[in-house]
Amino acid sequence: METEKNFAMAISSALVNILKKDPAAILIGEDIGKYGGLFGCTTEPFEIFGKGRFLEIPVMENSIIGMSIGMALAGLHPIVEIQYADFLFMAMDQIWMNLTQLTKMCKNEINMPVIIRTSHGAGIGEGYQHAHSIFSLFLPLKEINIVVPSTPIDAKGLLISSYESQKPTLFFEDRTFYGTIPTVMGLTDMVSDDYYTIPLGRARIVKEGSQITILSIGKMVHRAADAIKESGVDAELVDLRTLSPLDYTTIKRSIDKTGKLLIINEEPVLTGFENMIVARLLSEDIKFSVAFVGSMDYPVPYSKEKERSWLPSINKISEAMKKLVNKK
């Protein structure tokens, strides 16, 4: 059955599907039981499956990931909720040193099917230690999926695909999405209750266009879509969906067509995935003009108004688009 689902409900629906399918799947996190998770993603799974499939843990992010590694070794499929992406810094050691390395250390004899779900991004006024988007930070780790869904439909399908990949996954959920139904350019807001997948490493062309290519991910896909409407530029909007694996084929095909690239990232400008993409294109002698829009390079402000201007605005993106179109 298909119903209208907000972002949190879509995540919740994916979790229900996974828990139903796989007895070895287990949810781990802080306040994920009766509290339902800080953002309400585990209320329904808890009601359906109860304590037996939930592991409520105290604050100890590094140990949580370490324990998930151990659980994976013992045959479980841990799905961890780290409340804020900012807290991933506390778990960086286990993610970097063990989670993403062990499989290669022993000739792929073991899998590390650990999914780390986390909320990220500025926009709800919690101040700079609860507002970072840090998905690009993990790009040097090749052995991890980096997923940043932009809609409820994608969130559910990509989460189930992450589970099926049996690889470590970082699943970034935009904090401003949870209670809303972020759809973009006519995409349906109906999400199926059934188990379905959306392949990792396949970007979605949100809108076809001929003048410029816009690459974006997560919340910025929506900003870009709005900016396209405002500017009137015939842009091709590509939602990357996952940074690792990266759908380079789609990126390249679009740039071959337009010759102009605008990358919109909510991480501080030129600190994120845009560098990797441009470097790769340049290494292949592809000729294109490029521009970037990112957030500001100072801490995320607490004040609502200042936080809003910290993120790339529709106006700013629209200006960058017009400038790039006119670039000779």
Added chain:
Amino acid sequence: MEFNECIKYGNMLIKYDKMNHNNESYINIYKKIYMLRLVENYIKHMVYSLNIEHPVHLGYGQEAVDIGFTINVKEGDYVVGYHRSLGLLIGLGVDAKKIISEVEGTENGLNNGISGIGHMIDPDLRYISTTIIGDNLSIANGIAYGLKRKGSNAMVTVFFGEATVSSGAIHEALNIASLWSLPVLFVCIKNGYAISLTTEEILSNTDLWKIAEWYGIKGYRVDGRDIRNIIQIKEEIEPIIRSGTPVFIECDVERLTGHAEGLDKFNLFKIIEPNNENDPLYNLEKFMRRLGVDIESIKEDMNVKFNTYMQ
């Protein structure tokens, strides 16, 4: 307070001497511990003669702990090591050549020369190790949780040095192991040093076994220089752990070598002095001679076999 038990040096040896153990099982134990000595001597020689530049952590002085806790690991049990854990691999029965090749960094190594001495993994033997201080504790807890959830009777033994007790990871690990009644044996090998600092320089309380009390679990202290202590304590606590009560053991040993071979600066610190009571091999030999075992011929036989095998 009876909750924690401190087993005083010597007490266990006396108790153990009176117990009836057949020579055969001791010969097996001896062979393992002597094999470990052969392997470590080989590696030490290799490091200096071939000028191997990797820092290599050898376990001279802690052989009794390594072998004692791993020699009879039961089906389904896991062992989690740290950077100084060659002894665990020998105890578990990993082929000596595979270990030596891994230390050399060659394709024939246990992990094809990729993981190296500190991070060897053997999924079939359910062995894993990490070299970031404290990382292995939470991994051990996770494995134990997985085992418990499956309804298995298996347990996890995790090894670490006193530097781990100075890190925050020990708090998180003991808290969770106790809170969730996980079948984990925490083995702290206290060798007197954290690289160059002494135990007294890094810990405000050097009675490490006492740390268990706050978490409501049992803490023991044993003289880790004599394998009979390890075998006895293991027999005593195994049923407790398998029933879901974690245990912390402080095993006091002497580090008879530097922090790492190949790091000359630290290697000058101490030079192995065999034939004294700090050497677990010496202690075991002394005991077995008393039992009437012909140690020399076992040694000779193993020397020949080892040298032939390594050629």
